[in-house]
Amino acid sequence: MQAMTYSRYGGPEVLEASEVPVPKVPPGSVLIRVQAAGVNPVDWKIMAGKLDALMDVHFPVIPGWDVAGVVEAVGFDVPEFSPGDEVYAYGRRDSVRGGTFADLTSLPVSMIARKPESLGWEQAAGLPLTTMTAQRTLDILDVRSGATLLIHNGSGGVGRAAVQLAAARGARVIATASERHHARLRELGAEPVQYGEGLASRVRDLAPEGVDAAADFIGGALEDSLALLRGGGRHASIVDPAVRERGGSYVWVRPDGRELERLGALVDAGRLTVDVERAYPLEETAEAFRASMAGHTGGKIVLTPFTR
Template identity: 40%
Template sequence: MRAIQFVRYGPPDVMHVADVQAPHAGRGEIRIAGRASGVSPGEIRVRSGEMRDVVPVTFPFRTGFDAAGVVDEVGDGVTGVDIGDEVFGMTTSAARGANADFAVLAAWAPKPASWSWEEAGGAAGAVETATRVLDRLAVGAGYTVLVQGAAGGVGTVAVQLAVARGATVIGTASEHNHDFLRSLGAEPTTYGAGLPERVRALAPSGVDAVFDCAGGALPDLIAIAGDPARVVTIADVTAAAHGVHMSHGAPADDTAAVVGAAADPLAVHGLAIAVTLAGEGRLRVPVAAAFPLSDVVAAHELGESRHARGKIVLVN
């Protein structure tokens, strides 16, 4: 089968399609014939070598955490899903390999009828990550939460999930994305110098929690929250130096886990919540662009630009 991998650090053109042996579903797993899969911002940073000191890598490195497709193999002990079902879900962080013709999923849910394959292919990782961080921050009704980097793949989902919990959401993005953020239910503002003052004007009573999807602004985000314990980042590897929690969902013994970050329990319950919200028309997965597997280099180039609005996906 075809699968995306890289064998050395470098620019996007180190990514390539390889011919590899197809995986099979183990106990508690399913295999899908993939229709679409997500391009992970974290893996873009790993591929570039930016994360080499904090994320151990063994080459060849196969990419992809989330995918959607049709079930074609059901492992022992699995109930409630049959061959031919349409699902979306995620691999283990150790196995990865979702950017491929076939992917083994460790967590999944039925594909919402309202979602395209592209939306479903990029959904699970963003949903799990956003749910995990919002749970850690205890975001609920009456909260005011700032989402830094709100127009990206995780940020767009985090905004909608926080709104669904009854929170007031402020989201940072480039000005041309402000109307888009309003359509998701957030009050937009620009990032960069002067952010604490802009947020204070929008939330005079203060901000209860900050979800950092972008990195690079922790001192300002701590000032906005008033306490580093009320800030969680998924993007800033300097978090520990600021007393901020950096969240990842890898098992504690996963050698691909981020060194110095604490593994939080995977929020796979978020997948079922996403299905419900999608059915109610309250959750969509904005897709910035969809590329065929053979155009993975172009997909990584777009991701590296950091100007993608929503999720970048690969289609089979």
């Protein structure tokens, strides 16, 4: 089969299309024919060697953790799925080697859920990691109806998901973003504010008594979060481990098919959607990575099957 691979750490230039063996299907696993794969910053950070201290990397690497596709085959002890089922997953393993940027990928059943019927392949592939991260953050912050939540970087993939999930819980959401994203954030259920110098003052204009919780999805927001929290308020970050030294939580999400089912129910109920900025064929993964690295996109970047 074809896959995108890299055999050393580096930038997008180390990626190449390769012929690799079809993955085996161990007990408790399924083989998925990839219809779309989501691009996340962690994909190119791993490729650059930035997670070398945390995860074993076995070259050559097939990158990618998010996937949406069709079950091709199942392990002999897998009654949960059958060939032809449409599924999606956040497929992070304990070590880095065989990812989702390929014709086929093999994943444990515990990571997989049925694809929401109301999402196309590209949207489904853009949901798992970012939206599960948002869900995990809101759970840690115990965001409930009536609470006021501040989201730093509401226009990013995790931020857009968190806006919708918090609004679905009945929370009031204030989200930072550049002005060109404000209209979309309003549509998703947030009150947008311009990020940058003077942010705390702008948020105070909207919430004079402060906020109940703050979620940092960009980094560098710790002091603003602390300045705006009410007494007993909670804060968390997916970027800055230093929050733990200041009473906050550092969030790292685990693969969990049950959590994807929980999110899929919200999708099919019309309470959660995924914005896709652009889709690239798998052979253009380097260009997709460059777009992700540039940031400031209007939605998720995803990959579709090879065209050659």
